[in-house]
Amino acid sequence: MKQKGKLSTAPYKGVRDFYPEDMAVQRYLFSIWRQTAERFGFEAYDASILEPSELYKSKGTVNEEIVSEQTYTFTDRGGREVTLRPEMTPTVARMIAGRRRELRFPVRWYSIPNLFRYERMQRGRLREHWQLNCDIFGVDDTSADVEIILLANEIFKNFGAENGVHYQIHISSRKLLEALYDTLQLPEDIRVAVTRLADRKHKMDADTFSQKLHEIAGNATENLSQFLNATTLKALPQPVINSDAYAELQTIIDTLEELRCAVTFDPSIIRGFDYYTGIVFEVFDLHPQNNRAMMGGGRYDNLTALFGGDPIAGVGFGFGDVTLRDFLESHNLLTAYDTAPTLAILPTATYLNLEAQKLAHAFRSADIAATVDLSGKKIRKKIAHASERLCTFALVFGEDEQREKTYTLKNLNEGSSISGTLEELIMYINNS
RNA sequence: GCGGCUAUGGUGUAACGGUUAACGCUCCGGUUUGUGGUACCGGCAAUUCGGGUUCGAUUCCCGAUAGCCGCCCCA
Numbered sequence: 323m324k325q326k327g328k329l330s331t332a333p334y335k336g337v338r339d340f341y342p343e344d345m346a347v348q349r350y351l352f353s354i355w356r357q358t359a360e361r362f363g364f365e366a367y368d369a370s371i372l373e374p375s376e377l378y379k380s381k382g383t384v385n386e387e388i389v390s391e392q393t394y395t396f397t398d399r400g401g402r403e404v405t406l407r408p409e410m411t412p413t414v415a416r417m418i419a420g421r422r423r424e425l426r427f428p429v430r431w432y433s434i435p436n437l438f439r440y441e442r443m444q445r446g447r448l449r450e451h452w453q454l455n456c457d458i459f460g461v462d463d464t465s466a467d468v469e470i471i472l473l474a475n476e477i478f479k480n481f482g483a484e485n486g487v488h489y490q491i492h493i494s495s496r497k498l499l500e501a502l503y504d505t506l507q508l509p510e511d512i513r514v515a516v517t518r519l520a521d522r523k524h525k526m527d528a529d530t531f532s533q534k535l536h537e538i539a540g541n542a543t544e545n546l547s548q549f550l551n552a553t554t555l556k557a558l559p560q561p562v563i564n565s566d567a568y569a570e571l572q573t574i575i576d577t578l579e580e581l582r583c584a585v586t587f588d589p590s591i592i593r594g595f596d597y598y599t600g601i602v603f604e605v606f607d608l609h610p611q612n613n614r615a616m617m618g619g620g621r622y623d624n625l626t627a628l629f630g631g632d633p634i635a636g637v638g639f640g641f642g643d644v645t646l647r648d649f650l651e652s653h654n655l656l657t658a659y660d661t662a663p664t665l666a667i668l669p670t671a672t673y674l675n676l677e678a679q680k681l682a683h684a685f686r687s688a689d690i691a692a693t694v695d696l697s698g699k700k701i702r703k704k705i706a707h708a709s710e711r712l713c714t715f716a717l718v719f720g721e722d723e724q725r726e727k728t729y730t731l732k733n734l735n736e737g738s739s740i741s742g743t744l745e746e747l748i749m750y751i752n753n754s
Numbered sequence: 755g756c757g758g759c760u761a762u763g764g765u766g767u768a769a770c771g772g773u774u775a776a777c778g779c780u781c782c783g784g785u786u787u788g789u790g791g792u793a794c795c796g797g798c799a800a801u802u803c804g805g806g807u808u809c810g811a812u813u814c815c816c817g818a819u820a821g822c823c824g825c826c827c828c829a
Contacts, residue, residue, distance in 0.1 A: 332820085332822095335820090335821095347784085378829080391816055392827075392828075393829090408828095408829055409829040411829070416757090427768095439828080439829080441827075441828075442755085442756095442823065442825095442827090443821095443825085444822085444823065444825090445822085445824090447781095447828080498761075521828095525825095531760080593828095593829090594774080594827080594828050594829065595828095595829055596829090597829090636797090640829085647822070668788095668789085670788050670789095671788090686781085700776095700786085700787085700788085700789095701788050701789055702788085702790070704788060704789085705789055705790050705791085706790055706791050707791090708790085709790055710791060712791095716790085718788065718789060720788060721788095722788090732789070732790085734790075734791095738792080739789095
């Protein structure tokens with residue numbers, strides 16, 4: 323009932339409530355994430371959602387703006403600037419750097435943090451989400467790049483998705499574009515503008531893109547256009563083909579192909595972060611309704627340098643639950659965890675509830691999930707509810723059962739019944 | 755920060771400017787005082803807020819608020 327002055331039942335703008343049915347889905351997503359990461363030998367870590375604001379400010383001018391306008395930042399009672407973490411990478415870099423002398427590299431870590439950003443909402447973007455973060459630290463060759471992309475691909479496979487049918491992996495390298503910029507001797511401001519434009523390439527048609535590129539780059543347009551429109555490595559401009567980055571990327575793509583993980587070269591993959599230094603990749607949803615990147619990552623070899631000491635090589639990705647849900651829903655791949663108890667004990671009257679609790683507890687002691695229907699409803703309603711909730715067994719508990727200490731167990735899936743003592747029924751359930 | 759669309763029970767929808775705002779789902783009760791989801795009957799429950807036009811507004815207009823979608827941006 324909507325009334326003036328009453329509190330709203332809606333959650334805070336841009337964040338979600340997880341009702342049991344939502345939580346069942348969330349647990350499913352997380353379980354696939356965890357299982358897959360752990361199958362690759364990744365270890366779980368976590369940290370507080372609160373970080374000192376400097377952690378994000380120190381990443382450069384672009385991020386200054388992001389921190390002040392797109393994060394939840396406030397001053398605590400001690401006068402400290404605090405930010406609700408908008409991403410996990412600075413946190414993990416901080417943690418890695420903090421133990422740089424103790425950790426035995428390479429290190430494989432994963433986490434599923436809750437992240438916050440203050441921004442305008444649209445499809446696939448809320449102000450809060452959960453994101454799987456997987457990172458490998460301490461390996462500066464292509465083997466780690468291959469592993470991290472292979473892991474991303476394996477996660478999709480474990481959700482029942484098929485590479486090339488439901489999604490597509492696009493890859494590029496920051497080094498390629500840098501190599502081209504260097505040979506063209508482009509000034510910094512033009513590099514930035516071209517990079518920005520390239521990042522938005524897939525949002526505009528080819529003519530618009532060419533036109534805008536020409537406006538920015540002038541007579542360097544030809545080379546840049548050849549680069550950004552290349553659909554294969556071989557189609558890149560000659561100076562780039564001779565670079566080390568080219569050979570590296572070729573190796574990564576070839577190795578992944580051998581492992582039956584198709585990746586598509588796409589020079590317009592940029593990613594917004596300044597800290598990427600090598601490969602960058604994004605996974606695209608092939609459903610027309612979700613024409614955008616679902617997740618992405620790349621190599622960032624200098625991030626821990628912010629904390630002093632030699633830089634530690636890192637490669638990783640972030641994978642958000644909101645886009646994942648949209649993806650799985652769109653492709654009819656979404657399932658949920660069934661959390662129904664195995665056994666529902668149904669007292670025939672409320673005065674038997676306490677005795678029924680004792681019986682339920684005896685089943686629980688034998689590792690059987692049991693619940694008591696504490697409502698005042700009639701037995702036929704209680705059975706219907708137990709059945710709707712997908713409990714496997716129902717046990718009606720009345721005066722007779724209490725006196726005789728024998729019970730009738732009804733299998734709600736098959737319709738069959740079996741009678742016996744507590745011990746007999748425990749054995750029956752555990753064997754079924 | 756900019757733009758578009760929308761706003762009716764818990765939920766999803768309906769109602770030419772005109773009686774009591776309709777229907778599906780959910781929920782509750784009954785048919786059936788201790789054994790299955792069905793069926794049938796009954797019940798609870800709504801026009802976001804504030805102005806304006808009008809004899810009369812859920813309907814038209816303005817504003818506020820909220821939501822959705824897109825742009826910008828995207829760690």
